[in-house]
Amino acid sequence: MPGRATAPPAPGAAALFLDRDGVINFDSGYTHRREDFRFMPGIFELAREACRRGLRVVVITNQAGIGRGRYDEPAFLALTDWMLDRFLAEGVAIDRVYYCPHHPEASVPGYRVACPCRKPAPGMLTAAARDLGLDLPASMLVGDKAGDVEAGAAAGVGTLVLLGDDAMPAAARGARRGADLAAVRQLLFGA
Numbered sequence: 809m810p811g812r813a814t815a816p817p818a819p820g821a822a823a824l825f826l827d828r829d830g831v832i833n834f835d836s837g838y839t840h841r842r843e844d845f846r847f848m849p850g851i852f853e854l855a856r857e858a859c860r861r862g863l864r865v866v867v868i869t870n871q872a873g874i875g876r877g878r879y880d881e882p883a884f885l886a887l888t889d890w891m892l893d894r895f896l897a898e899g900v901a902i903d904r905v906y907y908c909p910h911h912p913e914a915s916v917p918g919y920r921v922a923c924p925c926r927k928p929a930p931g932m933l934t935a936a937a938r939d940l941g942l943d944l945p946a947s948m949l950v951g952d953k954a955g956d957v958e959a960g961a962a963a964g965v966g967t968l969v970l971l972g973d974d975a976m977p978a979a980a981r982g983a984r985r986g987a988d989l990a991a992v993r994q995l996l997f998g999a
């Protein structure tokens with residue numbers, strides 16, 4: 809799965825892994841246009857605090873909408889470039905964005921794969937660790953679905969946080985709960 813680089817890697821660092829839909833932006837379902845992309849309250853503050861503490865910031869996102877033909881990779885990448893610029897304007901350099909365009913039931917030829925990168929499989933996390941030389945036990949992950957946490961656990965990410973305030977799904981046992989991104993920031997950084 810491709811990654812997008814915006815900064816040179818610094819080996820040995822911990823990372824803050826962020827899911828995209830439902831963590832960075834409100835999950836409106838197959839979000840692929842700027843006009844539908846609304847940043848979640850507190851996301852810039854959370855990412856900025858991670859940067860301030862020397863963590864790499866890495867986005868890991870399932871984008872089955874590509875395989876399902878809702879939008880294509882150039883559209884996803886254009887939206888990603890815009891998103892990265894918005895983060896930069898907020899003082900946050902996101903190191904990489906990993907995305908999985910596949911789905912076992914994808915309609916677009918070539919994307920119909922049960923791949924090792926689609927969460928809950930850990931492939932995007934292990935690729936990031938390899939590419940950036942990350943310390944996974946010292947790293948953190950924030951997701952809004954049990955599959956995010958499962959991927960993190962499978963990769964050996966040390967701190968897993970599930971965003972939201974519903975009951976903890978059984979598959980996400982071992983994660984901590986943050987009702988919103990301000991609570992997540994407090995939980996991870998005490999700030």
Ligand SMILES: [Mg+2]
Pocket residue numbers: 827828829830831835951952953
């Ligand atoms: Mg999500």
